[in-house]
Amino acid sequence: MRPALAALAACCVVTHAEPSARLVPRNYTPHHVLQCSDGLVLPAWQPLEDVPTYEIAFRGVVYFLALMYLFIGVSIVSDRFMAAIEVITSREKEVRVRRNGSEQIIVVRVWNETVANLTLMALGSSAPEILLSVIEIAGKNFEAGDLGPGTIVGSAAYNLFVIIAICVVVIPDGEVRKIKHLRVFLVTATWSIFAYVWLYLILAVISPNEVEVWEGTVTFLFFPATVLTAYIADRRLLVYKYLKKGYRVNERGVIVEAEGDGSVEMALKPGGDDFLSDDEEGREQEKSKREYVTVLRELRRQHPEEDLETVERMALETLMSRGPKSRAFYRVAATRKMTGGGDFSRKISERAQSDLSEVKAELQRRESGSLSLEPRGPNVRFDPDHYTVMENCGTFEVRVVRAGDLNGEITVQYTTEDGTAEAGSDYVAAQGSLTFKHGETEKTFSVQVIDDDVFEEDEHFYVRLTSPRGACLASPSTATVVILDDDHSGVFSFPQRDFELTESVGTYDLRVVRTAGARGKVRVPYWTEDGTAKNGVQYESAQGNVIFENNETEKFIPLHIIEEDSYEKDVLFYVNLGEPELLGDDDNPVATGNEANHLATLPEEEAVVAMMGLPRAGEITRAQLRIKESKEFKNTVDKLVQRANASIIIGTSSWKEQFSEALTASSGSDDPDEPPSCFDYVLHVVTLFWKIVFALIPPTDIGGGYVCFVVSIVCIGLVTAVIGDVASHFGCTLGIKDSVTAIVFVALGTSIPDTFASKVAACQDKYADASVGNVTGSNAVNVFLGIGVAWTLAAIVHWSKGEKFEIDPGNLAFSVTMYCSEACLAVLVLVLRRRKSIGGELGGPKTIKIITSMFFFSLWLIYLTMSSLEAYDVIPGF
Template sequence: VCVRCVCYFYLSIAKPCSYLLIAFLNRSVCAAHSRTPRDAPPTPGPPANCSEEESCSEGVVLPTWNPLNPSVGDKVARAIVYFAALIYMFLGMSIIADRFMSSIEVITSQEREVTITKPNGETTTTTVRVWNETVSNLTLMALGSSAPEILLSVIEVVGHQFQGGSLGPSTIVGSAAFNMFIIIALCVYVVPENEVRKIKHLRVFFVTATWSIFAYIWLYLILAVISPGEVEVWEAVLTFLFFPLCVLQAWIADRRLFFYKYVNKRYRADKKRGIIIGTEGDGVFTKMDLEMDGGRGANCYSDPKDVLDGMLEGVEEGGGGLDPGQDQEEEARREMARTLKELKQRHPEKDMEQLIEMANYQVLVQQQKSRAFYRIQATRMMIGAGNILKKHAADQARKVVSCHEGSGQEEDPHTVYLQFEPSHYQCFENCGSLKLSVGRHGGDTGCTVKVDYRTEDGTANAGSDYEFAEGTLVFKPGEAVKEFTVGVIDDDIFEEDEHFYVHLSNPRVAHRAEVATLEPGAITSGGGPTGGGLASYVQPKAALGSAHSATVTIYDDDHAGIFTFESGAMRVSESVGSMQIKVHRTSGARGKVAIPYHTMEGTAKAGDDYQEVAGKLEFQNDETMRLLDVKIIDDEEYEKNKTFIIVLEEPILLEVGQKHGDSNDNKPMVDLVDVAKMGCPSLGEHVRLEVVIEESYEFKNTVDKLIKKTNLALVVGSSSWREQFVSAVTVSAGDDDDEDSGEERLPSCFDYIMHFLTVFWKVLFAFVPPTEYWGGWACFLVSISLIGVLTAVTGDLASHFGCTVGLKDSVTAVVFVALGTSVPDTFASKVAAIQDQYADASIGNVTGSNAVNVFLGIGVAWTIASVYWSSRGQKFLVNPGSLAFSVTLFTVMAVCCVMVLLYRRRPGVAGGELGGPRTAKLLTLGLFLSCWFIYILLSSLEAYCHIPGF
């Protein structure tokens, strides 16, 4: 017994190759049980005796390796071959599962247009996802993540004359244990120091966690309590029906239907006891309530009142959250503009293509992603296919730049376009008049065209702020620009900045009579202006260009000005050297004004991180902007979010300005005093500028926790077979956590090794239809068929490998098969834990997948087998021994682990399910790993009858 315990403990800590010899040498100590011939119908009887000799049986696809009684050397060689083939098949399954998950991402990302009626009666059209996020996670996402385990259970039953096997069910239970203990333990530990990840959708997590534990309790009941050793038809069918019930309940919890519609539930942490409790009623929303209640669109920087207003608006539409329509799209555009602006300020040496690539990558990294995306990303980086976010951002940047350079709207070569150049004008009210320019481009330059113009009131009124103007501009042959003048009326009354509009209308080509009047002798005897005759002459046309309206802003010069920064915060890299901050003067620029300023320390210290400054900025008469210089000290240390503040003090009017053309001798002194009082300088909205000093952009991207609606299917999908084959034979750089500057990195030695190991699979699976065909369904159907073929071969290899080294199918499944099928999920969960701002993608999908594995994998397989034997008047017998013991052991430990995760939400413990203080992370890691080792050890001992089972 002690020898066997040591062997399996050594096996559980990833020493499979060394264990091959140990397991074989110990075979004489612990004999394996005999296997029932696969082609014999099941008959009632006692369970297999542990002392019976084991005989290898034929597989579904692969036959046994004859002779059946090889020498010791042959067994070692066979074990090595089987093990290497098993690893290679796991690589192939990971790659085809990547294609399968890509199709699922495309399918679940499909959108449709809906018309929404707002509370005020207005209607707007927007796009919404066809698939609910929770439903897709529990159906297609879970199927894609666990397809090998599910198909292995079904193929084993169907391929062995509908008899119950131990490889498929044990793989499902072993995979569930690996997901619950190893993957969650890894996710807890890899979260960056002093950061936490909390579950956002607690209701959905409670539903999936409950179903995942109930699924294994139900397995124990039907195996050992209700009908021991037999699976009846109703039990198998009910097991399968639990799957849609689980999805339905999770959807109800996510959509707040039925009782959620009448009871307002919010989860919060009790400050005294630190447990999760539910509250009801009309209490005030807190920031924590909104986060934990799963309100869509709320982040930790949102104002609770603003978020609540948005949620109440969504109630009218039945959404229960923020409107995911045009407001979010506009916010996304503003966010992209802000990101580009920041990147341009940080990297003035970058060209436009590099800036767009960096901005696209930054936004893609920050947005919320699905489980399928993390699985695809982990697989492709593991096999040397590169970072898909980087590649997509670079492709998009090239497309945008080429579009800007070469495309644009296609213009008719025979049409003359007329528009303002430029379309925005600014002037002071004392300027007297303003000239506006209208340009002509395209078409025949030898014809005469006309266009009318007319002013229109905005906040400025004709007659009091400007002179009304209208007329017609005539462009003679060869003229490209025409100007006209609009008068601006001055006064001594303080006013806010105002604007008015000028519109172009009625563009036309002058007729022959008009041309003759304007240009005598312009008409020749030819058929057209070029004299080519009627046959070659095309009548020219005139049209308005895109800038057919101009906006004129009149700045008041009777006010000394309002002084403000551009915004309240600014981010700079510590390597910027000297930063320049703009101080704007708006609503007037009359007189000479001094603005005192000084810096204040925050987390950044003067002398260490920046050079302290204090002084005055002097604005001359009519000067509207000055630059303030502050030196940033680059101490070559890794610094993150160190801040200091620049403060503007009350402005000082040094000299009252005099208008152009005026003289103080012509105005009474009392008038000048009144004007000065009315237009005293003042401070504007942003008088304190918080400067955030960040580390160099080459080390790490800024994470803004941006919520942005973006279709990630474009990143993971493919549009053509050519694209797939090029990607299959291309070696790309893998993980690049320390390279975020947008510069291309060469593949490493590991990338080349993994590429050459997997190039056969990548080229083979490049024949799978691209995800763009049939909305992803063509790729979906072909991929799942190939996964089934590979799963059948993998199951036979695993069974033959275990038989060769003296392992039972249940032990082989729990250790080797479950580990091999879960490796991509492990990397995906690790990436999700680091990059995602919530823990749902790491934890919630583990519990959901565990439940779906039982209901689909075991439910479908046992339903098929029980119906088959029932139709023949016989019973479907399943030995409850090892499976019932493993299920019970896993259920007890899973309940403990879920309680530990909820306990970690206490602020005094960790503050969230993942991450937290180092001590809490290490304790959780040790506990979960211990559960995994104990599960492997006890399951193996029970399989060989060293401890009693059921």
């Protein structure tokens, strides 16, 4: 205990010694003389000798507050960087997907999610730590420092232990979050632990106290190796999985059956032939579509007074809010709340309204563009092209219309043509010429029908347009005329067996036709019958009679279809027709049972003639109705779900938008209409300087996000350089070593935004990948990029001078060993939590999740304590 107290006292006691150079590896302040030197950007606070104790305390407070303010600044500029990364990685393309024997077009991202998370996303969240390591070593003339590597190791410990501890406990009781891409997590977890094992090997085993060029280069090359292996794990080792089951790879790079027609296909890589099958992206979109429909249906029940478009917008907002989001979105959203910028509720609402309007307009344009293909010049056609007339009608008029250019005079010939009806016995043949004067749009001519007393089936003939002059024929150029017999009661049936209708039709009028006669008043009973469609769920049952008046040839049965807002529907029900009855003037049936018995006593020939005069059922008396989803609704859902990506709203389109957001205080609540609170205004005022400065960064819409990407990383580097100087001055002023400053203060400050982002992701996402899965990958990238780049550059510079790049392993080797040991325990605990008794890495029963959270947090405290004690030689190191 006494050595520990002595170490803690050494942090605050100021003793006397001569000032030394910046390169001295240990920071302590003997006898009121501060061992500080000018930094890369900031000079040391003068004077350094005979500094009173109260002034040392004052300087420590100032440096601490400045450090906190700089952390806010680097967080804000890092979010501009993350927005650029999101725009870059959210690029999409259309691919063809074969599912259940049919092809579909889906929209997928160009960037693989795993690759994006381990490259640009990891760089965005870890940019301060990585740049701090590179800038520190460059600022020290390529000599090793403690601040950069210590921050990377300390940040890794904080991310793995503290962030996961928080994410475990914030899940509501009884709920769990599971890592979806477990293989990717295990691969990145292995690399993250190996990264720190590798650091220990090159510092203390392979070439003790020295980093050679090849060691630094290999450290950096482990970064693409991490990305590649994670990508292979993400693609589920397709080659091994399928080739071992008797599949082969064809010349297009597609896995097909080794024996057979290759009906089972799966692309080895996205974009190879722009063809995927059984792809994860397609399945996720299908799930999103069904979720959208479910939300829409629920909102329509909750808001029956709202119109459909308003409810669709509300459903899209809900889908965008609930849906999976990128690491960049959660990071930016967390920073906005921390700095009084509010959340993205208003932007999501505006984006949903914009997307809905664009989709509706696009569908309307597509529909209107396909309605008419008639010629643009002058043309003539029949309107209508189908006539149904009674045998006793005498004559009727046929109408021909002119469209297009109405200038000048045009002529067209017409002539009749036999069908089942014959000229001379059923109608009078007609032919002639029609002349349209300048500006005339329609002409008519008469056709005569011949009446007789002979029973006949319904017959038809044609009228055709020919030999136009000054115009062309448009469709339809042939009209069909059906002659109905008026001597008998007729045959009653449906015009076809199968009907297809959409659920959005509301009331569907099912047509019943009367053929082979139209005399007398006839009653036809009907009733519905369930199939896969059920009464009261998909349709409302109906039963009754349709009444055909004398000479009436068609009637309609009204059927009410219940709209469920179903994305994919295919259900059946049936409508049946009973035996028709001829009615008298008193609406009572004429053909009674006695009359039917009387007909049976007549001679056969007389009975047949008498029966032909009575109404009878036709061949099709049972209609099958298939209810399908609304095509417009389905197309709308398809388009909206493809656009329902809330992550892309973090980008900006203009400097005006950026400065407007920078100068506006927003509410931190979930309600976008709620005014900002006093606390929101305080946060806004405190961070206003950084918001205005970084609003000067080019918007993400310029150059596809790449311009913003480059400028943002330069700004991060500048702020990080100042952070390095302030952190070093803070440590030397209070006598805290750089290694301890790094793992406690700097690592904590740079990781706070990630903490809030992971917490929100844990609560809102269905899976734990965005909150936990990215931690291990980010930790590996920190080492391979942050230390790999810095040490490679330093080793090359020293090698070019014929010198060795020497590093005192000191506290770093001990910290690495502590971290690796505890990280293995942490990963083991996460894997064990996937058992059925808990069900996932995050959440679970209240007692279990509290114990897990306390265990992870204690690992971090142990790491900090042991590393700090070793730094002050209280306990032996390596």
